Structure formats: structure tokens, C-alpha cells
Amino acid sequence: MGQPWYESISDEMAAVDEAMAKALQSNEPKLKEMCEYMVATGGKKIRPAVCILSHLACGGARNKREVINVGAAFEIIHSATLIHDDINDQGELRRGRKALYRQYSISRSIITGDFMFAMGFRLLGRSSSAIVDFVVEASAAMGESEFIQKDFEHTPRVTEADYIEIIRGKTAMPIVAAAKSGAYLSGADHDTIEAIGDYALDVGLAFQIIDDTLDIVGDTEKTGKRIGVDLIEGKPTLPVIYAMRHPVYGDRIRSVFSRDGTSQDDVEEVIGLMKKTDAVERCREKAYGYADRAISYLSVLEDSVYKDALVDLANYVVRRDR
Amino acid sequence: MGQPWYESISDEMAAVDEAMAKALQSNEPKLKEMCEYMVATGGKKIRPAVCILSHLACGGARNKREVINVGAAFEIIHSATLIHDDINDQGELRRGRKALYRQYSISRSIITGDFMFAMGFRLLGRSSSAIVDFVVEASAAMGESEFIQKDFEHTPRVTEADYIEIIRGKTAMPIVAAAKSGAYLSGADHDTIEAIGDYALDVGLAFQIIDDTLDIVGDTEKTGKRIGVDLIEGKPTLPVIYAMRHPVYGDRIRSVFSRDGTSQDDVEEVIGLMKKTDAVERCREKAYGYADRAISYLSVLEDSVYKDALVDLANYVVRRDR
Numbered sequence: 001m002g003q004p005w006y007e008s009i010s011d012e013m014a015a016v017d018e019a020m021a022k023a024l025q026s027n028e029p030k031l032k033e034m035c036e037y038m039v040a041t042g043g044k045k046i047r048p049a050v051c052i053l054s055h056l057a058c059g060g061a062r063n064k065r066e067v068i069n070v071g072a073a074f075e076i077i078h079s080a081t082l083i084h085d086d087i088n089d090q091g092e093l094r095r096g097r098k099a100l101y102r103q104y105s106i107s108r109s110i111i112t113g114d115f116m117f118a119m120g121f122r123l124l125g126r127s128s129s130a131i132v133d134f135v136v137e138a139s140a141a142m143g144e145s146e147f148i149q150k151d152f153e154h155t156p157r158v159t160e161a162d163y164i165e166i167i168r169g170k171t172a173m174p175i176v177a178a179a180k181s182g183a184y185l186s187g188a189d190h191d192t193i194e195a196i197g198d199y200a201l202d203v204g205l206a207f208q209i210i211d212d213t214l215d216i217v218g219d220t221e222k223t224g225k226r227i228g229v230d231l232i233e234g235k236p237t238l239p240v241i242y243a244m245r246h247p248v249y250g251d252r253i254r255s256v257f258s259r260d261g262t263s264q265d266d267v268e269e270v271i272g273l274m275k276k277t278d279a280v281e282r283c284r285e286k287a288y289g290y291a292d293r294a295i296s297y298l299s300v301l302e303d304s305v306y307k308d309a310l311v312d313l314a315n316y317v318v319r320r321d322r
Numbered sequence: 323m324g325q326p327w328y329e330s331i332s333d334e335m336a337a338v339d340e341a342m343a344k345a346l347q348s349n350e351p352k353l354k355e356m357c358e359y360m361v362a363t364g365g366k367k368i369r370p371a372v373c374i375l376s377h378l379a380c381g382g383a384r385n386k387r388e389v390i391n392v393g394a395a396f397e398i399i400h401s402a403t404l405i406h407d408d409i410n411d412q413g414e415l416r417r418g419r420k421a422l423y424r425q426y427s428i429s430r431s432i433i434t435g436d437f438m439f440a441m442g443f444r445l446l447g448r449s450s451s452a453i454v455d456f457v458v459e460a461s462a463a464m465g466e467s468e469f470i471q472k473d474f475e476h477t478p479r480v481t482e483a484d485y486i487e488i489i490r491g492k493t494a495m496p497i498v499a500a501a502k503s504g505a506y507l508s509g510a511d512h513d514t515i516e517a518i519g520d521y522a523l524d525v526g527l528a529f530q531i532i533d534d535t536l537d538i539v540g541d542t543e544k545t546g547k548r549i550g551v552d553l554i555e556g557k558p559t560l561p562v563i564y565a566m567r568h569p570v571y572g573d574r575i576r577s578v579f580s581r582d583g584t585s586q587d588d589v590e591e592v593i594g595l596m597k598k599t600d601a602v603e604r605c606r607e608k609a610y611g612y613a614d615r616a617i618s619y620l621s622v623l624e625d626s627v628y629k630d631a632l633v634d635l636a637n638y639v640v641r642r643d644r
Binding site: 080106124126135 | 348349350352353402403406409410411428429430432433434435436437439440441443444446447448451454455457458461462465466468469470472473
């Protein structure tokens with residue numbers, strides 16, 4: 001990966017890859033192939049990294065099998081979610097390759113997602129019930145926020161507060177669960193686990209805000225996703241919410257956002273207009289604010305290379321272009 | 323339900339309904355409504371019944387909270403599977419009502435299924451890891467057999483052995499997991515748990531064979547499903563496998579089964595031809611055989627009202643018309 005926060009845990013992250021491959025074995029060749037397609041597409045693996053770094057930064061032992069399995073479980077469950085998300089959003093590209101359902105079929109992809117959920121829960125089920133609870137709380141929040149997001153599709157009245165509620169459940173809660181699980185497995189006390197959870201919540205919010213700016217100003221070569229897809233689907237994102245309030249271009253942006261079935265020309269026009277506003281810059285400022293607050297929560301931890309890595313991770317999340 | 327096997331555990335089955343409703347609470351009104359839609363449509367609740375009866379027949383205590391939660395978890399996970407199955411198979415009716423994705427939308431239904439999976443695993447995660455392993459083994463088998471089934475769609479060379487392999491994973495394994503979980507929670511020894519598992523495997527096979535005959539000779543008013551849908555989708559079912567070997571009508575049945583995009587007229591014609599063969603009767607004989615063998619495995623158990631109910635359940639499964 002080459003990220004600074006990655007170096008201190010490169011052994012553990014390699015072990016996560018192995019644990020994922022092992023957990024996704026199947027006698028059915030096509031099912032195995034589809035799982036491998038998802039795992040091979042890589043991704044940033046933020047969830048296992050946060051899980052393992054939180055564990056080590058709270059004084060946990062290195063290369064502990066349980067933490068590695070839990071980290072792998074988070075990534076497997078996350079991948080399962082992405083499979084179903086891409087079907088729901090008619091996504092074309094994922095991590096620079098065709099979305100699974102486009103490479104294979106919708107029905108096989110739904111089943112593969114379910115299989116990966118089950119295999120992820122299997123890895124978790126061998127851990128304590130506290131960890132299962134962290135994950136399930138996150139899964140409930142994810143499902144609920146996907147519903148809230150749907151309620152606000154193509155709906156210009158969506159507010160920044162609505163948006164934060166959506167991305168809190170959709171993106172931040174699974175990262176919180178990963179962080180708390182890692183801290184819990186180190187034997188950290190309640191206050192430390194909560195502080196690590198607060199860190200992860202803000203990292204998650206910052207991550208998603210930057211993700212949403214990359215839908216406007218990203219480079220497909222780097223992000224592995226097409227530009228403007230959130231806009232086409234009428235997904236409420238923070239840059240769009242800000243831009244819809246612009247005194248000059250707001251009317252036109254609202255009008256396109258409201259419409260179901262936006263053309264490629266409209267999308268390009270709106271992206272052009274949005275770039276003339278300060279929407280993306282304001283989003284970045286917001287994300288920097290969350291990243292800074294995330295880092296402040298780490299003050300409860302003793303200094304270590306892993307604490308430094310958590311700081312690096314928060315900074316990476318807001319400065320990335322992919 | 324009014325089934326004889328139901329009476330001895332009516333308290334526990336009512337508690338299962340309550341546990342399901344409690345497990346599927348959500349702050350998101352639409353998500354809650356969609357879960358309730360699935361739960362309210364009832365169903366035969368074979369999995370929780372087998373779980374609880376196996377538990378009691380092996381000497382377990384009545385109204386034990388853990389068994390009820392595990393039974394509820396099996397039914398929730400089963401319902402989640404049905405939601406996704408109906409999307410995959412473009413099913414119209416489920417338990418006499420519109421399939422969830424037709425009443426709401428595909429994307430919301432995929433999310434609801436995922437939410438129900440997570441809530442089901444939550445209930446299981448509070449049990450021992452042995453039970454999680456039973457369930458996960460079943461989930462893996464389900465996913466794999468769905469893939470094998472797809473490989474044989476519209477493929478007349480499918481054999482009875484292929485079919486048994488498919489329904490073993492798709493239908494029987496989750497019932498085995500429910501039965502073994504119930505027995506395990508009673509503290510039964512390994513041999514008894516395996517015998518209960520063997521019982522459940524044959525009950526599951528018998529159940530699915532009868533289900534597949536009802537696609538040909540069932541009454542929509544009773545089954546809550548349209549007739550001939552498996553045929554339209556080219557799903558390999560035992561009555562079709564038998565009928566395709568018929569010396570006179572086999573050619574025509576194979577030709578329609580091979581075709582993607584069968585018309586309603588073709589389906590009605592083929593159902594008419596199949597009724598002229600002994601395919602359905604042979605399937606019933608086969609199912610009776612499995613039910614008898616299932617009952618024979620129960621000889622390891624001491625006599626009790628619950629053992630009698632397991633016998634009744636095996637007999638019900640092959641004699642039902644709904």
C-alpha cells in the first residue's frame with residue numbers, strides 16, 4: 001500500500017489477507033472465483049487496519065490470531081456490502097474493475113454477498129459476544145442509514161445534518177466497530193474503548209466526505225470509480241448539498257439533482273458549475289476538522305509507533321486522491 | 323398452525339414469534355415495516371419447530387430462552403434468504419402475498435435481507451460457537467448449492483443425484499443446523515446429535531421434493547405460490563427430471579425445459595403432459611421413503627410427546643398440500 005500508517009502493521013495486514021482467503025474457501029469453483037475477484041480487487045482495507053492499530057495502540061500483543069481474524073471479518077463483511085451496494089446503485093466500476101454483478105450476474109452476486117456475510121460472521125462468532133455486538137450495532141446502523149439515504153435521493157431539501165446522520169451509519173459505524181473491537185481485545189478499559197470509538201467515528205465521517213468530493217473532482221484512473229455517479233443517482237452528498245445553496249448556480253444544480261434520469265451532459269455541466277463554487281473546498285475543510293478532532297481523542301493513549309500510525313491514518317484519509 | 327406436531331410446543335413457538343419481532347426492531351420506520359411484512363407472512367416455521375422439538379426430545383428444558391432465540395435466528399436468516407431468492411428468481415408471490423421486492427423495491431429489499439441476516443447472526447452470536455458453526459456450515463452449503471443449481475438451469479442432462487446434491491445444500495442443511503443446535507443445547511451426546519442431524523437431513527430432502535411436486539400439482543390458493551414457476555425458470559426439480567425421461571412425452575418436456583423464456587402456454591402444456599406421467603407419484607414415493615428413514619433415526623431417543631411430534635412433523639412434510 002505504501003501508506004506510512006501501513007508500515008508498522010505490514011505483517012498483520014499480510015496475515016489479514018491470508019485469513020480472508022482461508023475464510024472464503026468453497027468447493028464451488030465459481031463461488032470461490034467470485035470471492036477471490038472481490039478480495040483481489042484490494043481496496044484500502046481501512047477497517048482491518050483500524051482494528052489492528054487500535055489494538056496495538058492500546059497495548060495489545062502483536063500478531064494475535066484473534067485480532068487478525070476479526071480484522072479479516074470486518075473486511076469480508078465490508079466487501080459483501082459493496083457487492084450488494086453496487087447492485088443497488090447500478091455501479092459500473094469498483095476499485096478500477098467491473099463491479100462483480102457486471103462481471104458475473106446479479107443473482108450470483110447476491111448469493112456471493114450472502115455467502116461472504118456468513119463467512120465474515122463465522123470469523124466473528126469465534127470471538128466474544130461484545131465484538132459481535134459492536135458489529136451488529138454497526139450493521140443495523142448501516143441498514144437504517146441506507147434507507148434514510150434513499151428517502152433523500154433527488155431531494156434538494158436534504159440538509160448537512162441529514163447527510164451526517166446518513167454517513168455516520170453507512171460509513172463511520174463499521175469503522176467504529178472495527179476500532180472498538182481492536183481496543184476491546186487489548187483489554188483496554190471502557191473509557192479508552194470509547195475514546196478509540198470517537199476517533200474512528202470522526203475518521204469515518206472525514207473518509208466519506210472526501211469520498212464524496214472525489215465523485216466531483218476525482219480522477220477515475222486513481223479512484224477506480226466513474227465521476228459523477230452519485231449525482232446521476234441523486235445521492236445526497238455534502239458537496240452537492242453545499243453547491244445547491246450557491247446564490248448563482250444553486251438553482252440549476254438543484255434542478256438537475258431533483259431529476260430522475262440525468263443525462264451525461266447534465267452531469268458534466270453540473271460538475272463544471274460545482275467547480276466554480278467553493279463546495280469542494282468547504283467539504284475538505286470540514287473533513288480536516290473531523291480528522292483533527294479524531295486525532296485529539298488519541299490523547300488518552302500512551303505514545304507509540306501505533307498511535308503515530310493512527311494519526312497518519314486520519315491525515316491520509318483527508319489528503320488522499322484515490 | 324393446527325398441525326399435530328405444533329401443539330406440544332405452542333408456547334415456545336409463540337415465544338419464537340416474540341423473539342423475532344424483538345430482534346427486528348429498527349428506528350427506521352420503513353425498514354421495520356419491511357421486516358414485519360416478511361414476518362407477518364407467516365410461513366411454516368419448520369426450522370424453529372425442528373430446533374425446539376429436537377431440544378425437548380433430547381431431554382432439554384421447556385421454554386429455555388437460548389433455544390427460543392436460536393430458533394428465531396434460524397427463521398430470521400431463512401426469511402432473509404427468501405427475500406434474496408425472490409429477487410434472484412423474479413418470484414411474484416410468497417406465502418400468498420406479493421414478494422417483498424414487488425411490494426417495495428429491489429434495492430430496499432436487498433438491504434432488508436442483509437439487515438435480517440445481521441440480526442439473525444446477532445441472536446446466534448450470543449450462543450456457543452458450536453451453534454455458529456452449524457449455521458455457517460449450512461450457509462456455505464446453501465450458497466454453493468445455489469451455484470450448482472444455476473449450472474443446471476435449462477439443462478436436461480441434470481440427474482437425480484445432481485438434484486439431491488442441490489436440495490441437500492439449499493433446503494436440508496439449514497434444517498439439519500436447526501435440529502443439531504436444538505439437540506446440542508439439550509446437552510445430548512455426539513451420537514444423538516448426529517442422529518438428530520440425519521433425521522433432519524431426510525426431512526429436509528422430503529420437504530423439498532414435495533415442494534417441487536407442488537409446483538406441478540399444487541393449488542395456488544393453498545401454496546401461496548404460482549404454479550409452474552420452477553419450470554419457467556428452468557430449475558431442475560425431481561418431477562421434471564423424472565418426466566424428461568418419459569418414453570412418449572419426454573422429448574417435448576425436455577425441449578421446453580431447455581428453452582430460456584418459456585411461454586405460459588408451453589408451461590401449461592408441459593404441466594398437462596407431466597400429469598400424464600408417473601413423475602409426481604414417483605416423487606411422492608421418494609419423499610415417503612425419506613420421511614420413513616428420517617423417523618427410523620429417532621429410535622435413539624426415549625419415547626416422549628416431543629419424539630412423537632418429530633414423527634408427526636416428518637409425516638406432515640410429505641403429506642402437506644401447502
